[in-house]
Amino acid sequence: MRIAGLGVTFFGLLALMLLLLILPFAFPFSTSVIVINLLFYTALAYSINFITGMTGYVSFGHVVFLGIGAYALGASADVYGLDPVLGVLLGAALGLVFALMIGLVTLRFRGVYFAISTVVIALAALNIVLELPQLGGSQGIILNLGFQPYSWYYTIWGIVLFEMLITYYINRGKLGLGIRAIKSDEDAARSVGVNVSALKLYLFGLSGLFAGAGGAVFAWTTSGVFPYETFSLNFSLQMLAMIIIGGVGTALGPILGAVVVYLPSYYFLTVAIGTQLIIIGFAVVVIALFIPEGIVGTLKRRSASLRELLE
Amino acid sequence: MVALAVILSDLLFGIMLGCVFAVVAHGLNLIWGVVKVVNIAHGEFIMLGAYGAYFLNVFGGFNPLLSAVVDGALGIFVGYAFYFSFLHRELRGKERITLRSEMVTLVSTFGLSLFMSNLAVVAFTGDFVGINWSPGTVALGFLELPLGALYVTILAVLIISTSVVFLDRTYIGNAIKAYSQDITATQLVGANPTKVASLATALGFSITMAGGALLTVWIPTGINPYMGALYAPISFVIVVLGGPGKMLGSLLGGLTLGVVIDVLQAFVPVSLAYAVAFLLLIPVLLFRPEGIVK
Numbered sequence: 001m002r003i004a005g006l007g008v009t010f011f012g013l014l015a016l017m018l019l020l021l022i023l024p025f026a027f028p029f030s031t032s033v034i035v036i037n038l039l040f041y042t043a044l045a046y047s048i049n050f051i052t053g054m055t056g057y058v059s060f061g062h063v064v065f066l067g068i069g070a071y072a073l074g075a076s077a078d079v080y081g082l083d084p085v086l087g088v089l090l091g092a093a094l095g096l097v098f099a100l101m102i103g104l105v106t107l108r109f110r111g112v113y114f115a116i117s118t119v120v121i122a123l124a125a126l127n128i129v130l131e132l133p134q135l136g137g138s139q140g141i142i143l144n145l146g147f148q149p150y151s152w153y154y155t156i157w158g159i160v161l162f163e164m165l166i167t168y169y170i171n172r173g174k175l176g177l178g179i180r181a182i183k184s185d186e187d188a189a190r191s192v193g194v195n196v197s198a199l200k201l202y203l204f205g206l207s208g209l210f211a212g213a214g215g216a217v218f219a220w221t222t223s224g225v226f227p228y229e230t231f232s233l234n235f236s237l238q239m240l241a242m243i244i245i246g247g248v249g250t251a252l253g254p255i256l257g258a259v260v261v262y263l264p265s266y267y268f269l270t271v272a273i274g275t276q277l278i279i280i281g282f283a284v285v286v287i288a289l290f291i292p293e294g295i296v297g298t299l300k301r302r303s304a305s306l307r308e309l310l311e
Numbered sequence: 312m313v314a315l316a317v318i319l320s321d322l323l324f325g326i327m328l329g330c331v332f333a334v335v336a337h338g339l340n341l342i343w344g345v346v347k348v349v350n351i352a353h354g355e356f357i358m359l360g361a362y363g364a365y366f367l368n369v370f371g372g373f374n375p376l377l378s379a380v381v382d383g384a385l386g387i388f389v390g391y392a393f394y395f396s397f398l399h400r401e402l403r404g405k406e407r408i409t410l411r412s413e414m415v416t417l418v419s420t421f422g423l424s425l426f427m428s429n430l431a432v433v434a435f436t437g438d439f440v441g442i443n444w445s446p447g448t449v450a451l452g453f454l455e456l457p458l459g460a461l462y463v464t465i466l467a468v469l470i471i472s473t474s475v476v477f478l479d480r481t482y483i484g485n486a487i488k489a490y491s492q493d494i495t496a497t498q499l500v501g502a503n504p505t506k507v508a509s510l511a512t513a514l515g516f517s518i519t520m521a522g523g524a525l526l527t528v529w530i531p532t533g534i535n536p537y538m539g540a541l542y543a544p545i546s547f548v549i550v551v552l553g554g555p556g557k558m559l560g561s562l563l564g565g566l567t568l569g570v571v572i573d574v575l576q577a578f579v580p581v582s583l584a585y586a587v588a589f590l591l592l593i594p595v596l597l598f599r600p601e602g603i604v605k
Contacts, residue, residue: 056410058417060351109596111413112349116547117596120589123544127586131579233540237425244418277429284422289400292415 008309009252010168017161024153032153034266036221039156041262043214044235045242045254046163050207052240053249054170055200056183057107058115061122063235064102065095065208067227069215071129074141074225084145088155088216095212096205103204107197110186119233126231140226143219156217160255163210167251170203179203183249234277241284247296252310256295320454321573327456327464329569330562331522331529334467336546337561338386338519341474344556345491345511347408348398348416352424353546354539356389356516359427360523361534362435368442375442375527376462383521390516394509397423402508406495424539431536441532459528466525468562470518475558487511491556548592554602563604567591 020039024032048062069091076082076090106117130138170176178199181189190196219225238261246257265276291298300307339353350356363385364378373381397419401412446458478484486502487510494504526542527534545568552567553560568588575584595603 056414058414058421060421105593105597111410112417113551113596113600115351115417116349116544116551117592120544120548120592123541124586124589127582127589130582234425237421240418240421241425244422275429275433278426278433281422281424281426281429285419285426286422288415288419288422289397292411292418 006168006172013164013252013255017157017164020157024150029149032149036149036152036156037266038258038262039153039160040214040217040221041238041242042255042258043156043159043163043210043217044239045246045258046160046167047207047210047214048236048239049167049243049249049254050170050203050210051200053243053253054179054183054203056248057200057204058240059118059204059207060115060233060236060240061118061120062207062211062239063231063233064118064122064125065099065211066215066218066235067122067125067129067231068098069095069212070219070225070230071135071141071215072212073216073219074143075135077143077145077220078141084148084216084220085151085155087220088159088213091216091219092209092213095215096209098212099205099208100201103201103208107200107204122231122233122236126227129227129231135227136225138227140224140229143223143225145220145223148220152217152221155220156214159210159213159217164251164255166206167254171249171251175199238280241280244284244294245287247294247298247300250294250296250300250310253294253296260295316453317577318574321577322570323454323456324460325570325573326566327460327569328529328573329566330464330467331460331526331565332545332549332569333561333565334470334518335522335526335542336549336565337471337474337558338515338517338522339546340515340550340553340555340558340561341518342512342515343550344558345487345515346398346402346508347491348402348413349420349547350393351417351420351543352427352539353519354541354543355424355427355431356386356519356539357523357526357542357546358431358534358536358539359389360386360520361527361530361538362431362523363520364524364527365440365442365534368444374444374446375459375524376466378527379466379521379524382524383517386517386520387513389520390513391509393516394512398508398512399505403505424543428536428539435536437536439532439535441530441534442527443531444528463525463528467522470521471558471562474514474518478558483507483510544589548589551592552595552603554604557602560602560604563602567603 020035023035048059051057052059072091072094073084073087076087077084102121106114109117129135170179178194181194182196182199186196215230242257242261243254245260247253261280287294293301296310300310335357339350343349360382363382364375367373367378367381398416401415402408444459448455448457449461478488486497486507489497489502490504490507497507498504549561549564549568552564572584572588575587
């Protein structure tokens with residue numbers, strides 16, 4: 001299989017990130033707040049893309065890492081007065097550790113068994129947190145970190161940039177070949193010498209790390225951690241919806257999906273919150289049944305020239 | 312002695328709770344076992360069944376047991392509609408379901424669950440509602456058993472055992488069993504795979520929605536658009552505990568879960584009892600992937 005050089009899309013994404021770097025200085029503040037939310041959802045989409053997009057293991061319970069990250073920042077800032085940026089790093093580290101622990105067990109299960117074990121773990125995590133008085137139980141933790149839009153902005157920006165670079169690094173390297181082999185036929189990949197378990201665990205760890213970091217930023221920007229909100233399966237569902245609509249496994253798909261899912265919901269926010277989820281749900285059904293490769297995947301398959309362009 | 316009575320009553324309530332869990336999971340078990348597809352939106356169809364019972368009660372004065380029959384009949388149509396819109400394209404002409412098709416069905420039914428639960432908020436509002444039906448209690452030694460729960464337990468066992476007899480003793484039931492074992496061979500002996508698979512799906516939905524109606528007896532104030540998010544995972548755990556496709560497995564899994572939850576509640580907070588019950592799935596998948604009983 002030929003791996004083409006870095007294409008237009010890569011430099012386009014880099015240019016976009018550079019533009020976003022100076023955005024807070026060029027535009028009024030309300031714009032940056034929208035972009036912070038957009039980047040937050042982009043970060044989540046890239047995070048789940050590492051496991052579900054790249055290997056085809058559907059992680060319905062991915063919100064568990066977001067919750068762990070959020071509580072890491074919440075508890076460390078609340079009890080020890082830790083700097084929120086360090087809290088984000090702690091969230092990422094705990095996300096990684098938990099992903100490795102959970103992945104070590106659940107990645108042995110294939111297909112639907114993996115999917116349901118992740119759902120069950122996310123629900124169990126919520127039920128356990130509710131009974132931990134150290135983490136505020138069902139009340140959660142209310143933080144008083146103040147309004148720090150620049151720090152929020154550049155933290156989440158950095159997370160997304162890292163995710164994009166790692167996505168490219170994986171997709172283009174030898175790792176990517178092994179991972180694509182797992183996605184198309186895990187047993188065949190194993191038999192030709194791909195270290196299947198290690199690769200899957202590596203990807204799951206990465207996705208847990210970034211979901212943890214994203215969750216910590218979420219706690220930071222909302223200045224609080226509330227169990228039902230941070231462990232809400234709606235987050236898992238939105239993450240999945242974004243990569244399914246954008247195109248699973250691709251480098252462009254997650255950000256495209258985040259834009260397509262988040263921006264309309266931002267405008268519809270004033271109409272009705274439930275309506276957007278109805279539309280997202282419907283879109284996921286239609287896309288999964290009729291164009292399972294999502295926007296990017298379908299464009300790549302339809303046209304050879306676009307295929308080069310969208311790599 | 313008092314402690315013993317408490318544990319005994321917990322055990323009995325656990326068994327009754329387990330039976331209602333079992334019937335709620337049974338439809339999923341049938342579909343999972345026969346067409347090898349897991350419906351992630353399973354919980355939303357339970358929710359639909361529960362709301363069906365609620366509205367039949369409000370507008371028609373039906374009690375939940377009667378509503379279960381109506382829901383069950385409606386479920387047949389819903390099941391056929393589900394089969395032909397979600398599964399037919401993936402299953403048609405295949406000897407066994409591919410991993411790719413499995414992903415498609417997982418993701419599309421997940422979209423369906425998001426769609427249905429949020430549409431239900433718009434249609435039914437997000438308020439918790441319930442059915443006010445209490446046929447009284449019956450004394451059993453030192454225990455007072457609610458009659459409603461007792462009826463539900465009997466009906467649950469009846470539904471599950473009927474499905475076993477149906478699959479074992481009727482021609483079409485045998486065809487469904489054959490389909491679950493070998494699709495090509497089923498075709499060779501003259502059964503139309505689409506007819507068989509769609510019938511099994513329709514029956515699964517019928518039982519699921521009837522189960523939703525029966526569940527309302529246990530949750531006097533708990534019918535709401537998001538209830539599926541709790542009962543779907545419970546059903547997944549039950550089916551895995553019992554072994555997908557083993558009809559009596561639903562009963563076994565449901566009873567295990569019900570007893571574990573009710574007995575643990577005597578010692579730890581409710582949410583921890585549920586956490587433990589959910590996590591039972593992991594060791595079972597690791598060590599007994601074919602279910603706790605071979």
